[in-house]
Amino acid sequence: MIYLRLFFEFFKVGLFSIGGGLATIPFLTDLGSRTDWFTSGDLANMIAVSEATPGPMGVNMATYVGFHLRGIPGGVVATLGLVTPSIIVILIIAGFLKKFRESRAVDAAFYGLRPASTALIAAALLEVCSIALLFHTTAGPEMAPGSHVPRTELFNWPAIALAAVVFLCLREKHLKKLHPIVFIAASAVAGAVFQF
Amino acid sequence: MNVYLDLFWTFAKIGACTFGGGYAMLPIVQRELVEKRNWATEEELSDYFAIGQCTPGIIAVNTATFVGHKRKGASGGVAATLGLVFPCLVIIMVIAAFLQNFAQLPVVIHAFNGVRACVCALILSSVLKLFRSSVVDKPTLAIFCVVLVLAAVGTFVTPPPGAAGAVLGFVTSPIVLVVAAGVAGLCVRAAKGGLKK
Known part of the structure; x- marks a missing residue:
């Protein structure tokens, strides 16, 4: 029963990803490696689309993965799976909001959870980088970066250069206030023009 | 207007207008809920965001559930959350369908x-x-390093068959790492006597 499985897998993602939408990425790379639902190359594209469209990123990712697998019902089921744990947990907490907020045990647990969540995202970043910046044979046949070049080449230099430029722009005082969608659109144009 | 419909519609607008989620949506939530509708005060909103960060799930979804619950109980929370995710569902599906047709170009x-x-x-x-x-001190740096190494191993190393592979798969699973890090945080604070009032 694929829909039940889809709901359950995204229920787990919703239950264990702490913080913003980026926190769902490590759970999705894990999900992709355990199932044949999507490749890491698909995931990199989904992250890009989710960042470039309105709405919370985690919700966008769930919708995309579900739709990718089973069309419209798949997208709906995955999204409902993702938000169900939030609804349950918040409805429980709403009853004793103040106590929860002031609990030292909750604070202590999150003192440990936050660096772990950052580390998980950093590990997922390594995987996305290896897909985007290196030449791979596993990156999915139709989307393999630079599939026209010999496999002996390891580094995708144009992509690395583009990533470096975007990163420097994101640290520049005036440019970093720009919305991420600006950088994503500019990179899409650069990729299309220079035939990445 | 029907209260549930109003909740659904308000959060649908918020969902359609925010990019990236999390703190990116704070200004729009403030304008819609505090200034225009008086559904929550600034203080309540900052509490919701703080709790949204230290509860499982997407912060935006958690905030929507909180506000909906305050207005109309559990069913209000569900209506607000469904409103928030509705535009995402529509927009992403349209884009994904479009990309499926053009992905080969x-x-x-x-x-x-x-x-x-x-x-x-x-x-x-x-x-x-x-x-x-x-990462604010030595214990959090240690947690960061350990989780990063284990998660990277889990990502790049294919577990060998047998018991060793099963153990490796277990200790590198993100769920196990998250739970262990929460316990580690509790232990560090307890060792420092930080759990007593």
Whole structure:
């Protein structure tokens, strides 16, 4: 029963990803490696689309993965799976909001959870980088970066250069206030023009 | 207007107008809920965001559930949350369907290869920000390093068959790492006597 499985897998993602939408990425790379639902190359594209469209990123990712697998019902089921744990947990907490907020045990647990969540995202970043910046044979046949070049080449230099430029722009005082969608659109144009 | 419909519609607007989620949506939530509708005060909103960060799930969804619950109980929470995710569902499905039809075009492949490089830079920049706020002392640095190494091993090493592989798969699973890090945080604070009132 694929829909039940889809709901359950995204229920787990919703239950264990702490913080913003980026926190769902490590759970999705894990999900992709355990199932044949999507490749890491698909995931990199989904992250890009989710960042470039309105709405919370985690919700966008769930919708995309579900739709990718089973069309419209798949997208709906995955999204409902993702938000169900939030609804349950918040409805429980709403009853004793103040106590929860002031609990030292909750604070202590999150003192440990936050660096772990950052580390998980950093590990997922390594995987996305290896897909985007290196030449791979596993990156999915139709989307393999630079599939026209010999496999002996390891580094995708144009992509690395583009990533470096975007990163420097994101640290520049005036440019970093720009919305991420600006950088994503500019990179899409650069990729299309220079035939990445 | 029906209260549930009003909740659904208000949060649908918020969902359609925010990019990225999390703190990016705070200004729009403030304008819609505090200034225009008086559904929550500034203080309540900052509480909701703080709790949204230290509860499982997406912060935006948690905030929607809180506000909906305050207005109309559990069913209000559900109505607000469904409103928030509705525009995402529609927009993403349209884009995904579009991309499925055009994914084979060389120009689309090249564009996406460029976008993937950009995504690396965007995530790196976010990770650096998160690092500064979450890694605050030696114990949190240790947790960060251990989780990073184990998660990277889990990502790049295919577990060998048999018991060793099963153990490796277990200790590198993100769920296990998250739970262990929460317990580690409790232990560190308890050792420092920080759990007593």
